[in-house]
Amino acid sequence: MKPVYILTDNLITSLGFTTSEHTFALERGVIGVKSTNDPELYPTPVQLSKVNTEQLELKFAEVLQQVKNRAPAASFTRLEKMFIVSVHEALKGSNVAPSNPRTLLVISTTKGNINLLEDRNKALFSHKRLYLWELGKVIRNFFEFENQPVIISNACISGIVALMTASRLVQSGAYDHAVVTGGDIATEFVISGFQSFQALSPNPCKPFDLNRTGLSLGEGCGTIVISKYPDPAATSQVIIAGASTSNDANHISGPSRTGEELSGAIQDALKQGGLNAGDISYISAHGTATSFNDEMESKAFELSGLAHVPVNSFKGYWGHTLGAAGIVESVAAISSLRNNILYYSAGFETLGVTAPLNVISENRPANLSACIKTASGFGGCNAAILYQKQ
Amino acid sequence: MDELILKLKQEVIEQLNLEDITPDDINPDLPLFGEGLGLDSIDALELIVLLEKNYGIKIEDPKDGKKIFHSIRSMAEYITEHKK
Amino acid sequence: MAGAMPPSFIRNNKMERSITSYSLLHDNKVIVNGRIIFYQENIIKFADFLKTVFKQEQLAYPKFYKMDTLSKLGFLAAELVLKEKSIEGYRPEAVGVVLSNSSSSLDTDVAHNETIRDRASYFPSPSVFVYTLPNIVIGEVCIKNKIKGENAFLISETFNGRLLCEYVNELFNNERVEACLCGWVEVMGNSCQAMVALVEKLAPGPDGINGSFKPLLFNEQNLNLLMKHN
Numbered sequence: 140m141k142p143v144y145i146l147t148d149n150l151i152t153s154l155g156f157t158t159s160e161h162t163f164a165l166e167r168g169v170i171g172v173k174s175t176n177d178p179e180l181y182p183t184p185v186q187l188s189k190v191n192t193e194q195l196e197l198k199f200a201e202v203l204q205q206v207k208n209r210a211p212a213a214s215f216t217r218l219e220k221m222f223i224v225s226v227h228e229a230l231k232g233s234n235v236a237p238s239n240p241r242t243l244l245v246i247s248t249t250k251g252n253i254n255l256l257e258d259r260n261k262a263l264f265s266h267k268r269l270y271l272w273e274l275g276k277v278i279r280n281f282f283e284f285e286n287q288p289v290i291i292s293n294a295c296i297s298g299i300v301a302l303m304t305a306s307r308l309v310q311s312g313a314y315d316h317a318v319v320t321g322g323d324i325a326t327e328f329v330i331s332g333f334q335s336f337q338a339l340s341p342n343p344c345k346p347f348d349l350n351r352t353g354l355s356l357g358e359g360c361g362t363i364v365i366s367k368y369p370d371p372a373a374t375s376q377v378i379i380a381g382a383s384t385s386n387d388a389n390h391i392s393g394p395s396r397t398g399e400e401l402s403g404a405i406q407d408a409l410k411q412g413g414l415n416a417g418d419i420s421y422i423s424a425h426g427t428a429t430s431f432n433d434e435m436e437s438k439a440f441e442l443s444g445l446a447h448v449p450v451n452s453f454k455g456y457w458g459h460t461l462g463a464a465g466i467v468e469s470v471a472a473i474s475s476l477r478n479n480i481l482y483y484s485a486g487f488e489t490l491g492v493t494a495p496l497n498v499i500s501e502n503r504p505a506n507l508s509a510c511i512k513t514a515s516g517f518g519g520c521n522a523a524i525l526y527q528k529q
Numbered sequence: 530m531d532e533l534i535l536k537l538k539q540e541v542i543e544q545l546n547l548e549d550i551t552p553d554d555i556n557p558d559l560p561l562f563g564e565g566l567g568l569d570s571i572d573a574l575e576l577i578v579l580l581e582k583n584y585g586i587k588i589e590d591p592k593d594g595k596k597i598f599h600s601i602r603s604m605a606e607y608i609t610e611h612k613k
Numbered sequence: 614m615a616g617a618m619p620p621s622f623i624r625n626n627k628m629e630r631s632i633t634s635y636s637l638l639h640d641n642k643v644i645v646n647g648r649i650i651f652y653q654e655n656i657i658k659f660a661d662f663l664k665t666v667f668k669q670e671q672l673a674y675p676k677f678y679k680m681d682t683l684s685k686l687g688f689l690a691a692e693l694v695l696k697e698k699s700i701e702g703y704r705p706e707a708v709g710v711v712l713s714n715s716s717s718s719l720d721t722d723v724a725h726n727e728t729i730r731d732r733a734s735y736f737p738s739p740s741v742f743v744y745t746l747p748n749i750v751i752g753e754v755c756i757k758n759k760i761k762g763e764n765a766f767l768i769s770e771t772f773n774g775r776l777l778c779e780y781v782n783e784l785f786n787n788e789r790v791e792a793c794l795c796g797w798v799e800v801m802g803n804s805c806q807a808m809v810a811l812v813e814k815l816a817p818g819p820d821g822i823n824g825s826f827k828p829l830l831f832n833e834q835n836l837n838l839l840m841k842h843n
Binding site for chain 3: 546547575
């Protein structure tokens with residue numbers, strides 16, 4: 140199978156606006172999930188990881204200054220600003236041109252500009268902005284992408300599906316490069332829904348821990364630029380070596396009781412990359428810190444022969460970024476791979492799942508060659524993507 | 530109590546979209562979950578919303594739900610005890 | 614009422630990927646493999662139309678009534694396709710589902726938003742919220758039919774036959790699937806449209822495989838024709 144190379148990336152969460160700001164924060168164990176008392180967002184305080192609004196406005200203003208003939212900042216929604224800053228930052232370091240007809244834009248999100256449904260936002264933007272394809276148009280037009288974007292909305296695996304779709308379309312020869320970006324914001328819509336599921340933790344989430352009490356929501360945006368050509372300047376190349384999705388066919392909100400289906404996706408990704416479980420040096424898990432998800436994932440890793448492999452979840456740092464999670468967490472995992480560092484799985488103290496797991500308990504250097512990133516979501520969907528360092 | 534039981538049956542049928550099931554089909558003493566009505570974990574969460582919305586009763590610990598939502602009768606008893 | 618196939622469809626005579634069964638639901642009409650199986654002059658409420666078709670087709674599945682409109686529509690469309698052409702011979706992992714639409718789950722998003730508009734009467738419902746993702750319909754189809762393969766939900770302003778075809782062909786090319794349900798399921802307000810097709814690596818027999826229906830070549834042109842065919 141032809142390799143697909145990772146050129147550049149960007150990451151925006153509560154911990155910063157670039158990938159390097161995130162590695163800086165991860166090395167120091169900074170936790171972005173905080174008790175947030177914002178009556179506009181939810182009637183009572185909730186644990187949230189929020190992108191700093193003042194800094195976002197500043198970054199966006201900087202981007203606007205660098206481009207000509209753009210609409211004023213007020214004509215973009217909060218989510219659109221996050222997407223634009225992230226794509227701008229990621230493109231900066233690559234020589235991939237949006238105007239190139241061989242460049243594809245792939246966008247992943249679960250809810251897009253869903254905050255525009257709120258009464259106080261209704262007057263600010265046209266109703267059309269609620270449609271995910273309109274969000275796609277805004278991003279496309281800003282950067283003048285030649286091609287119509289591909290938009291993926293597949294619950295919490297959206298980000299991995301977007302990366303998988305882009306890498307397949309580059310592999311098939313349909314495109315030479317792809318800019319893959321995923322974003323979601325914290326909204327009352329989503330907070331109230333997860334609260335009705337009694338899924339939100341009263342404290343910052345603790346993936347795979349014995350005392351985990353549910354998930355913490357976060358907002359964020361991640362962008363990864365991929366290409367059929369390697370980066371000539373890079374000392375080591377990271378490639379997408381395989382990716383797969385599966386469905387539990389069990390329940391629309393509760394995960395599989397066996398983990399067989401996620402394990403199937405992991406094994407498919409390994410097979411595509413021609414690797415065995417023994418070749419994997421690190422797992423970036425979905426790790427939402429809900430009782431059932433973490434239990435299911437631990438079983439899936441055991442079934443895949445990966446129980447011994449160091450594993451973490453980044454959700455303890457910046458929460459569950461929903462449709463962005465697959466890309467956001469991939470950026471962090473790829474950074475681990477490039478820098479040969481395993482990051483502590485924030486919130487973890489004592490193993491609280493039935494299958495054995497090697498959860499990373501402190502930051503440490505390690506020789507890393509290949510990484511599996513997983514995700515699972517409502518609708519019974521699972522996804523796995525394989526990154527390999529060459 | 531009988532009046533409350535009938536009212537609860539109707540509310541459960543409506544809230545959980547139990548098409549083709551009439552109040553007479555539900556035995557107030559038989560378990561709501563497991564066999565019979567085919568209810569699942571989302572239905573259990575929906576019953577918590579029902580108690581809060583229709584009776585102003587908030588279940589703080591979801592683990593209590595298992596006992597409260599055992600049957601229509603246990604629900605009715607809990608409501609009678611806790612209704613403000 | 615004639616449900617004849619427009620003559621411009623491209624027939625499949627080689628060992629290629631074929632659409633071996635399809636269904637179309639559009640506001641008040643249901644077509645399965647070229648036959649009109651349901652038609653109602655005046656549709657007042659779209660949800661009632663779906664329920665009537667569900668009952669007519671005797672699809673006993675109580676969970677249907679718990680679904681939101683998008684899931685009801687996609688579920689029904691998939692059931693009608695699979696009633697004509699079973700996928701029971703395939704391994705669960707070898708069957709994929711790839712659906713698309715324009716409005717995502719906006720119809721149900723509005724319903725969830727209504728439950729949180731008033732802080733004095735604030736009762737978000739888990740059974741509404743769970744459907745505020747477009748791919749839940751894929752989950753419902755997978756649960757009913759024990760499908761465990763690849764799934765994806767794509768969003769585009771209007772039907773994008775080229776992308777759907779490209780996506781599904783890649784699944785076949787990379788041996789990710791041996792059969793795949795694909796199509797368009799769109800609900801907004803009181804209007805709906807569904808086109809679901811079963812794609813298989815199958816050479817059609819001389820008389821087709823479903824009596825009078827002969828498989829169609831799986832390509833962009835035929836998908837676009839199916840979308841317009843009502």
